[in-house]
Amino acid sequence: MEEKKQLYPLQFIPIASKSPWGGDALIRQLGKDFVEADEEGNEHHLSTEDRIGESWEIADMGFRDSLVSEGWLAGNSISDLMETYLDRIVGEKVFNQYGRQFPLLIKYLDINDKLSVQVHPDDETAIARYDSLGKAEMWYIMDVKPGARIYAGFKREVSAQELYDRCQAGTVEEILNVIEPAKGDAIMMKPGTVHAADGGILIAEIQESSNLTFRLYDWGREKNPATARPIHLAEAMDIIDYGAFDPSCWIRASEEPLRTLVDRQELTVTEMRVKEPLRIDAENSGVFHVYMCVEGEVSIQQPHPDPAGGTAMDNILLKRGSTVLIPADMGEFYIVPRSAGSVVLEATAGLHEAPDSYINPDTEAFLEGEDYEGLENEDGGKN
Numbered sequence: 444m445e446e447k448k449q450l451y452p453l454q455f456i457p458i459a460s461k462s463p464w465g466g467d468a469l470i471r472q473l474g475k476d477f478v479e480a481d482e483e484g485n486e487h488h489l490s491t492e493d494r495i496g497e498s499w500e501i502a503d504m505g506f507r508d509s510l511v512s513e514g515w516l517a518g519n520s521i522s523d524l525m526e527t528y529l530d531r532i533v534g535e536k537v538f539n540q541y542g543r544q545f546p547l548l549i550k551y552l553d554i555n556d557k558l559s560v561q562v563h564p565d566d567e568t569a570i571a572r573y574d575s576l577g578k579a580e581m582w583y584i585m586d587v588k589p590g591a592r593i594y595a596g597f598k599r600e601v602s603a604q605e606l607y608d609r610c611q612a613g614t615v616e617e618i619l620n621v622i623e624p625a626k627g628d629a630i631m632m633k634p635g636t637v638h639a640a641d642g643g644i645l646i647a648e649i650q651e652s653s654n655l656t657f658r659l660y661d662w663g664r665e666k667n668p669a670t671a672r673p674i675h676l677a678e679a680m681d682i683i684d685y686g687a688f689d690p691s692c693w694i695r696a697s698e699e700p701l702r703t704l705v706d707r708q709e710l711t712v713t714e715m716r717v718k719e720p721l722r723i724d725a726e727n728s729g730v731f732h733v734y735m736c737v738e739g740e741v742s743i744q745q746p747h748p749d750p751a752g753g754t755a756m757d758n759i760l761l762k763r764g765s766t767v768l769i770p771a772d773m774g775e776f777y778i779v780p781r782s783a784g785s786v787v788l789e790a791t792a793g794l795h796e797a798p799d800s801y802i803n804p805d806t807e808a809f810l811e812g813e814d815y816e817g818l819e820n821e822d823g824g825k826n
Contacts, residue, residue, distance in 0.1 A: 450531060450770040452743045452759050453516065453524075455501055455509035459489055462496025463670065466555025468645050469498050472586065473551060473764030497552050500766040501733060503545035504654055513759075521545050534730040534771035537792050544652055546576070546792040547710060549733055549766055551585075552646040558639050559672075560594070560615055560660040564682045565634035566709070569655055577634050579709040580650030583788060584628045584696075585737050585763075588643030594619040595630060595638045596688025603680050606637075610660040610676055620688040627696025627786075629704045629714070635684035636692075647735050649790045651709050657682070708793040715787050717741050717780040724775045730791045732769040734778070736761040739785030743767055744777040761787070 459469075459477035469475045470491050475498050477489040489495060501521060502509045508520040516524065525545055530538035537546060563578035570576070582593070598620050609615040619637070622630065624644065632638050637659065657679035664670040694704050698716070705712040715721070717739075725732060734743070743759040760781070761767060769776065778787065 448515070449747070450528065450773050451514055451745060451757065452773070452776070453514075453768040453770065454512050454759070454766065455521065455768070456512045458499040458502065458507060458509065459493070459495045460497035460499060461494055463494060463664065464554055464556040464558045464641075465494040465496030466553045466643070467491035467495070468553040468555070468586070468643075469495050469551060469764075472645060473498070474762070475551075475764065494555075495553065496555075497550050498764075499548070499550050500735070501545065501547065501549040501768055503652060504548070528770070531772045532731060532768075532770050533792070534728075536794055537730055537771070540794060541652075541792065546652050547733060547790060548650050548652045548654075549735065549790070550648040550650070551735075551764060552582075552644075552648050554591075554640045554642075554644045554646065557641045557662045559658045559662070559664075560610070560619070560637060560639040561656050561658050562637045562679050562683055563632070563634050563653070563657070564655055566651075568634075568682050569653060573655060575655055576651045576653040577709070578651050578653040578655050579634050579707060580632045580648055581705050581710065581712050582630045582632065583647040583649075583704070583712075583714075583735075583737060584624045584626055584630075584644060585647055586645040587624050587626055591624065591640070591642030591644045593622040593624050593630060593638070593640045593644070595622055595632065595692070596620045596636050596684065596686075598687065600686050603683070603685065606659075606683065606685070607676060607680065610674075613660070613663060615660050622693055625696050629694040629712075631692040631694070631705050631707075633684070633689075633692065635682055636688075637683060647737050647788060649705075649710060649712055649733075649735075649788070704788075710793050711791050713789040715778070715789055717778055717785045717787060719780065721778040722775060723769075723778065725769050725771060725773045726775075729771060730794075731771045733790045734761065734767050734769065735788045735790070736763055736765050737786050737788055738763060739783065740781040741785050741787055742779045742781055743769070744779055745773065746775065746777075 478486050480486050503521045508522050511517050511519050525543045566577040657675040700716045741761050745757045
């Protein structure tokens with residue numbers, strides 16, 4: 444029997460998503476090199492002049508799939524990996540729950556201008572209506588300019604009628620809860636939480652593998668034919684949490700070496716301040732791990748047998764703004780600090796019972812569906 448080839452830490456080619464609220468930080472601060480093809484197939488590099496709102500780091504969405512950048516799997520999409528290696532990538536428990544779709548969507552965001560006022564559905568609603576996962580997401584603040592703000596939930600309990608009327612009148616900002624974020628803060632955007640942002644915020648985002656966004660208000664852009672994008676106010680009325688914002692969802696910055704930021708049925712995120720080498724055994728954990736370097740620089744070191752009979756180490760450098768996927772059956776590896784103050788986020792999927800109706804949705808077909816046109820993420824000029 445042929446010996447199975449050992450999987451390794453997987454990095455992917457970042458995908459740029461232009462947005463009216465994007466800026467230049469993904470290129471200028473994180474050093475992203477985005478390549479885009481025109482209608483004739485000619486490739487060119489995007490520049491700081493392009494309004495890039497998002498860098499999709501790991502995406503298995505059908506219409507937009509990440510490609511492996513290095514190693515013997517280079518050029519394969521993450522959907523190819525899920526099709527070929529199945530539970531070896533995500534772990535048996537995760538595979539049994541989510542099937543052949545990678546369960547998380549990993550991004551970096553540059554919110555340089557006003558992000559539309561929006562909301563995401565939970566799993567139950569998304570599965571029943573759109574045969575898709577819902578969209579729980581966590582924002583980790585990597586950098587923030589003075590005066591920047593995040594809107595999350597409401598200052599007080601509101602009614603559906605009041606929210607609807609205020610979105611129509613352009614006064615919704617008056618009832619939104621305002622957060623003045625600091626570097627190192629994390630905010631859990633539960634499904635149903637109305638949210639927006641403005642003013643210069645660099646974010647690491649970890650979310651469910653879903654592209655469902657309902658836009659409620661677009662700061663007046665929707666009234667200008669040159670900038671108008673669809674509004675989904677009527678569709679969103681019954682998925683919104685109209686109560687006051689839960690302050691426990693705002694996790695303030697801390698110097699703790701290791702702390703759980705989010706532990707929910709949809710996703711789990713841990714902040715790790717890497718001051719000394721950490722040994723992790725992925726195979727014994729039984730699940731995949733995604734690591735995002737949000738400060739400093741670390742290396743991922745994987746031991747393997749040396750031809751001379753000893754042990755050698757493969758070494759992958761993670762700079763600020765880099766991401767890596769550790770397959771579930773990769774075995775042991777080490778996270779080694781390369782600079783003082785290095786911080787990484789560790790993310791994996793939540794493990795809960797999903798309704799039987801959810802079976803690896805055809806996201807591309809959904810997005811092209813006439814009935815639900817425009818219900819997608821903040822990209823492509825649609826949101």
